[in-house]
Amino acid sequence: MGTVQTEVAIIGAGPAGLLLAHLLAQDGVDSVVVERRSRAYVESRVRAGILESSVVELLDNNGLGARVAEEGQAHRGIYLQWPGQRHHLDFVELVGRGVHLYGQSELQLDLGRARDAGGQVSFYGVSGTTLHDVDTDRPSVTFTDADGALVRLEARAVAGCDGKHGPSRQAIPEASRSVFERLYPFAWLGILATVPPSTDELIYAWHPDGFALHSMRSDSVSRLYLQVPVATDIAAWSDERIWDALSTRLGAGQTGWELKRGPIFDKAVLPFQSFVMTPMRHGRLFIAGDAAHTVPPTGAKGLNLAAADVALLAPALISLIREGDARLADAYSETALRRVWRSTYFSWWMTTTLHTTDDPFTSELQRTVLEMTVASRAHSTALAESYAGLPIGV
Ligand code: APR
Ligand code: PHB
Numbered sequence: 001m002g003t004v005q006t007e008v009a010i011i012g013a014g015p016a017g018l019l020l021a022h023l024l025a026q027d028g029v030d031s032v033v034v035e036r037r038s039r040a041y042v043e044s045r046v047r048a049g050i051l052e053s054s055v056v057e058l059l060d061n062n063g064l065g066a067r068v069a070e071e072g073q074a075h076r077g078i079y080l081q082w083p084g085q086r087h088h089l090d091f092v093e094l095v096g097r098g099v100h101l102y103g104q105s106e107l108q109l110d111l112g113r114a115r116d117a118g119g120q121v122s123f124y125g126v127s128g129t130t131l132h133d134v135d136t137d138r139p140s141v142t143f144t145d146a147d148g149a150l151v152r153l154e155a156r157a158v159a160g161c162d163g164k165h166g167p168s169r170q171a172i173p174e175a176s177r178s179v180f181e182r183l184y185p186f187a188w189l190g191i192l193a194t195v196p197p198s199t200d201e202l203i204y205a206w207h208p209d210g211f212a213l214h215s216m217r218s219d220s221v222s223r224l225y226l227q228v229p230v231a232t233d234i235a236a237w238s239d240e241r242i243w244d245a246l247s248t249r250l251g252a253g254q255t256g257w258e259l260k261r262g263p264i265f266d267k268a269v270l271p272f273q274s275f276v277m278t279p280m281r282h283g284r285l286f287i288a289g290d291a292a293h294t295v296p297p298t299g300a301k302g303l304n305l306a307a308a309d310v311a312l313l314a315p316a317l318i319s320l321i322r323e324g325d326a327r328l329a330d331a332y333s334e335t336a337l338r339r340v341w342r343s344t345y346f347s348w349w350m351t352t353t354l355h356t357t358d359d360p361f362t363s364e365l366q367r368t369v370l371e372m373t374v375a376s377r378a379h380s381t382a383l384a385e386s387y388a389g390l391p392i393g394v
Helices: 015-026 039-044 053-061 066-071 091-095 104-118 239-251 302-323 327-354 360-375 377-388
Strands: 002-005 008-011 031-034 050-052 073-075 077-082 085-090 099-101 127-132 140-144 150-154 157-160 178-183 186-194 203-205 212-216 221-229 264-270 273-278 285-287
Touching: 008 015, 008 140, 015 031, 015 104, 015 302, 039 104, 050 053, 050 302, 053 066, 053 099, 053 302, 066 104, 077 091, 077 360, 085 091, 085 360, 085 377, 091 377, 157 302, 203 239, 203 327, 212 239, 221 239, 239 264, 273 327, 285 302, 302 327, 327 360, 327 377, 360 377
Parallel strands: 002 150, 008 031, 008 157, 077 203, 157 285
Antiparallel strands: 050 099, 073 099, 077 085, 127 140, 140 150, 178 273, 186 221, 186 264, 203 212, 212 221
């Protein structure tokens, strides 16, 4: 078995793992990234598209802001609508900051390139990732690399950034971890289409047939979603059926507004779940991103939370490894979980407010919440504050 030494072993090359690797490298801390999938696979995954302003600042402050600034779009807010009503919520006016539209798959490319430029080691296409001795100060990770060789990666700390199906979570003894979970009785059917967006900012639409969302990737690519039942067979949704449903839900009572249609080049059903695992640390194992928590996509918080986790974790690991100072590492889980629970609450709130059920009582409450949200500055400010996101570290 070949042995490789590093300071931080990072499991997973998603946004959490690669951003952590980059933040550590900025301070001269060495890491090795271990990823189950090929790099091409990781870089072609379709993901959400909204960055909080504090995440844009974090990228900017760490030399990753150029393409976000050039190719992303600053959005002041969102539209909230229901049949016959469409209201713009201006986050900049309400809370002094907006959001940035930038495909997370683009960020994945930026992070991969930054890693290449730093010349640090990454293993893609590995199998059998196993964590060892995480409750000692010499933890290690073993795996089989893409050429079939067994590798032992020895580190001072392990970062579990391996998403919701990875092995890191399981490396925390069952008796020491707790899981909080909420399943929802629906899913999203998401499409990417070659057509200019029919809106300047995102539209979140409540409709008796189900929720719809109009997002975008660029001036020529639109991203749209439909609420569908959990066990939806994508084959039952022809392109025409999708466009018709989107037009009905997004166009309801919007005089003079029409949804532009174009060729659909990606179509998928996305699962919905709220999930939080606590604590996010066990000994020298630190969990970040989807490995510790999953939010439903309604508030676009998944990547933003992952970025906020690693923004806390990087300085904690640097102090621990460089100075032997464990204070930030000891505080990591509790500090990160405060934001995790706030985003979990917000994503749950957006989801349960906007997705229709067949319960008429729930529908009336939803319409009331939407009306209150646009009519009351206190309510719209609360939405804006959570959607635009808190500063990192709060
Ligand atoms: N060994 C190595 N790598 C693994 C293993 C394993 N056994 N299991 C999973 N991984 C990898 C996955 O293949 C994936 O590339 O870990 C990575 C985890 O990445 P993400 O799932 O993207 O999770 P994260 O980096 O936390 O991203 C957070 O970004 O785009 C959003 O929807 C995404 O909300 C999520 C957020
Ligand atoms: C997206 O652009 O993919 C997107 C935007 C906002 C969301 C979810 C997804 O709430």
